[in-house]
Amino acid sequence: MYKKSFNLKPNPLPTMPTYHILTFGCQMNVNDSIWLGQALEAHNFSQAPLAEADVICINTCSVREKPEQKVINTIYRIKQLTLANPKTLVGVLGCVAQQLGEKLFHYTNQVRLVAGPDALAMLPKTIEQLLENPSQRLSLLDFTSTYLEREPGKATKIGPTAYVNIMQGCDNFCTYCIVPYTRGRQKSRPKDAILKECREKIALGARELTLLGQNVNAYGQDKAGDGTRFAQLLHAIADLPGLERIRYTSPHPKDMGVEDVAAFAKIPKLCPCLHLPLQSGSTRILKRMGRGYTREEYSKLVDDLKTTLPAISLTTDIIVGFPGEDDQDLLDTLTMMEYCAYHASFSFCYSDRPGCRAVNFLDKIDRAVQHSRLEEVQHTQDILTTKWLKARVGQTTTILLEEKSPRQPEGSVSWQGRDPYGTIVHLNLPANEDYRGKMLEVTITDFGKHCLHAQQKSSLW
Numbered sequence: 001m002y003k004k005s006f007n008l009k010p011n012p013l014p015t016m017p018t019y020h021i022l023t024f025g026c027q028m029n030v031n032d033s034i035w036l037g038q039a040l041e042a043h044n045f046s047q048a049p050l051a052e053a054d055v056i057c058i059n060t061c062s063v064r065e066k067p068e069q070k071v072i073n074t075i076y077r078i079k080q081l082t083l084a085n086p087k088t089l090v091g092v093l094g095c096v097a098q099q100l101g102e103k104l105f106h107y108t109n110q111v112r113l114v115a116g117p118d119a120l121a122m123l124p125k126t127i128e129q130l131l132e133n134p135s136q137r138l139s140l141l142d143f144t145s146t147y148l149e150r151e152p153g154k155a156t157k158i159g160p161t162a163y164v165n166i167m168q169g170c171d172n173f174c175t176y177c178i179v180p181y182t183r184g185r186q187k188s189r190p191k192d193a194i195l196k197e198c199r200e201k202i203a204l205g206a207r208e209l210t211l212l213g214q215n216v217n218a219y220g221q222d223k224a225g226d227g228t229r230f231a232q233l234l235h236a237i238a239d240l241p242g243l244e245r246i247r248y249t250s251p252h253p254k255d256m257g258v259e260d261v262a263a264f265a266k267i268p269k270l271c272p273c274l275h276l277p278l279q280s281g282s283t284r285i286l287k288r289m290g291r292g293y294t295r296e297e298y299s300k301l302v303d304d305l306k307t308t309l310p311a312i313s314l315t316t317d318i319i320v321g322f323p324g325e326d327d328q329d330l331l332d333t334l335t336m337m338e339y340c341a342y343h344a345s346f347s348f349c350y351s352d353r354p355g356c357r358a359v360n361f362l363d364k365i366d367r368a369v370q371h372s373r374l375e376e377v378q379h380t381q382d383i384l385t386t387k388w389l390k391a392r393v394g395q396t397t398t399i400l401l402e403e404k405s406p407r408q409p410e411g412s413v414s415w416q417g418r419d420p421y422g423t424i425v426h427l428n429l430p431a432n433e434d435y436r437g438k439m440l441e442v443t444i445t446d447f448g449k450h451c452l453h454a455q456q457k458s459s460l461w
Ligand code: SAH
Pocket: 063, 064, 065, 176, 177, 178, 179, 213, 214, 215, 250, 251, 252, 277, 279, 317, 318, 319, 348, 349, 350, 351, 352, 353
């Protein structure tokens, strides 16, 4: 902890301080930012545009290339945008904060808070303290050994979909990945606390919950766990009245057990789709990545999932240009993509992350080669996505409506929601009603690049 204070007489807090949060990175960061906003509101803060806010928090991600530069650019951009208000308090939070620590104080005087992911629960009080003490700077970079519960935020009505954290950190140390160093070791959250938050979110309007963690299948398997296994947790959440859909991310292929696979057949609320990170289709590269499974084990898992629930569809993450990857390894990835028929994927060029083992692998792949491999992967994905969307035309599905579509047709109103696979579906509905959170059955009539169009089939519920 870094503390520096010249001002012994605290300033009173502004009567209604304002905040603005900028978020980069994964769903865990998105969820952390949502909580922080609600918690600040419970402390009487209100949201404001960036240039006018008393406090600006940047919630950062360091998983891929040059994230430090992005954060530093953001710090300077804030300085420019707040010239009229140089006293703005800037907090750098999340994974880059954990990684760079107090170095971040050197960029501008406005940066007076640096806090890693494990410090999140302490932020509302820390921010108040810093507003009262304008010459103080604080860094909160210690890892905790258990999952710290967060105070309740302001209870406002929420959208129909919400996230719930079930754990923090990761113990896998894949050789390319910085997450275990930024989020710390795995800490499972007790089942009762998770169920309590699920109930609260359902009461506030959520009909679909996505459970979050870096390796959800290993839930409960760490020292902080209360003995509950992931599949048991899924069953307990599925029993909550008022909940329509459950999703989770990310599972790890090596930890996905028989019970987790069976849950897809046993729990009707569990959506028939799974984001199952492959990273590479080559056993040789998977071994160097430290992933803990082979190409054959991954395909066997996919076979088991498809036997358990034939309607299941998968999405994935892929890294190309990992050190030592050759043309045959890339071909192995492309053929795996086809075998698994992913309906969507996120693909990235490998980049060195400080402190990770792969930094020391000498056979790095040329940048241009990485880019051409990325194009091949993305081209293969485009074909698979189009094939999947096209095959869905004529099918009946269920949608959970979320908001009006960004593009409105003339003469009617288009709403968008998601089907059980997470694909965006647009459909025209009678005007003048708020359909947010309503569900209905539809027939798919057409497809776009990444979305579907549909017609109403049943009445809303
Ligand atoms: N816990 C998840 C993913 C976390 S990071 C899992 O195990 O799959 C999100 C994604 O970023 C990873 O799946 C990986 O595809 C990508 N990624 C992580 N480190 C990377 C690196 N050094 N270079 C390129 N991509 C990386």
